[in-house]
Amino acid sequence: MSTATSNKRVLVAPLDWGLGHATRCIPIIKKLLEAGCSVFIASDGPQLALLKAEFDEAVRYLQLPGYRISYSVSKRFLALKILQQTPKILQKINREHEWLQSVIDQHKIDLVISDNRYGLYSSKVPCIFITHQLNIAAPFNRLRNLIRKINYRFVNKYTVCWVPDTAAIKNISGELSHPCELPRTPVKYIGLLNRLNPRAAQHTQYQWLIVLSGPEPQRTVLEKKLIQLISKLEGKVLLARGKPGSTERLDMPGNCVVANHLTGNEMEEAFASSEFVVSRCGYTTVMELVAFRKKSVLIPTPGQTEQEYLATHLMGQHWAYCCSQDDDLLLHFNNAQSFEYNFPSFNESGLDEAIQELIDN
Incomplete structure (x- = not known):
């Protein structure tokens, strides 16, 4: 990444579906801070606690309620459980969209990075949507195609879509991130996001x-x-x-x-x-x-x-x-313990380039 610094004010907001979305935002936030950006994190609950533990006072925090999706105890009823929560999810999406418009003005936000939060788009500033599920898995093709169309309606409201995977044939997400049809919004494969620095241990503890x-x-x-x-x-x-x-x-x-x-x-x-x-x-x-x-x-x-x-x-x-x-x-x-593991190597990363493009524009 260029050594030139930026004074852009960037809002980063991860989905509250587990801790993974917040976790994979950590390397993005670190790159933004290295580039001199002022970072605002919008979240709540365990996700906000995790990010506060990582960044402390290096960023500013805004309270943004999550979707608070809950699962059923039984696998049989999971789809029904999610379906029952759809009205609540759509209401949350509308509310966070309205929330964003006022936050952009109040905090003079220059750029929004949304990890799978569908309502954080605006015509006022560039907005990036992060997902590894362009093609959301479903039990049969007709339903999968319908879900993809709905998914793309939201993705197309964003300036660009970042996919945390490689565009190459050998990739981690398979059909999830490499569908037969891409959204209209430009898609950029930014490589694997990893908050951890791989290294060998001195001993196995x-x-x-x-x-x-x-x-x-x-x-x-x-x-x-x-x-x-x-x-x-x-x-x-x-x-x-x-x-x-x-x-x-x-x-x-x-x-x-x-x-x-x-x-x-x-x-x-x-x-x-x-x-x-x-x-x-x-x-x-x-x-x-x-x-x-x-x-x-x-x-x-x-x-x-x-x-x-x-x-x-x-x-x-x-x-x-x-x-x-x-x-x-x-x-x-x-x-x-007797399984034959065959680990791949993924060396390419487009995160530096993707963030530099945001800073330069």
Whole structure:
């Protein structure tokens, strides 16, 4: 990136669907700060707590309510549960769109970067939409095509769409980010976003690093299943609960260390010093695992078609070992230790170039 600095005032707003959207905004915010931009973060809840832990007073914070999407306990009823929340989601989108117009004027915002928040577009300033799901996974083609049309109606309201993946044939997201038809809005593949700096550990401290995230109640459902499993595992376990701001204490077996939340530096150390990472099949986590070339056991959220697609895609490439939440997890943990991992290399990144374009314009 150019050494020239910018005085642009940039608003960054991640979706509140788990912690992944906030996490993958961290490298973007760091690049903006390095370029001399004044950054405003718009969020709330655990996502805001996570970003405050990373940046403290280096940025300004604005309270923006999230969509607060909740999951069903049963996979069978997830689609119905999401459908029931559609009116609430659309109302949130309209409200955040109205909110943005006043915020742009009040704080003299020059640029908006929205990670999967559909209402943060404006004719007043350039607005960037970040997504790895141009093609949202669905059970059958007709529904997938309908959802893509609806998705593109929102994406086309933005100045440009950033996709955190490579445009090459070998990519992480497969059909999700590489549909047969792109939106009218220009699409820029900016490479993998990774808040962690891959490095080799001096020694392996943990056999298993368990990283929890995602909407409730499924985050807690998986946590309870894994807690029952931990005493049966050989080796030391680090359980990162994905609950920033929480002071809750758990009574765990002696082979397990618990952290309610790990900062970027702490997570980087945990990744480097662990043999296996166990987590949801969230896209942000996948990007970090690929960057670290780390052995993993990925457990997609039941009924979340995006994660289920990614699990199939990654398992087929031998980039990760994946299994269902309802399976015998101990059996799969044992199988993962003899699984032949074949890690890819993704060196290209367009983030510097993409941010420089914003600064220059």
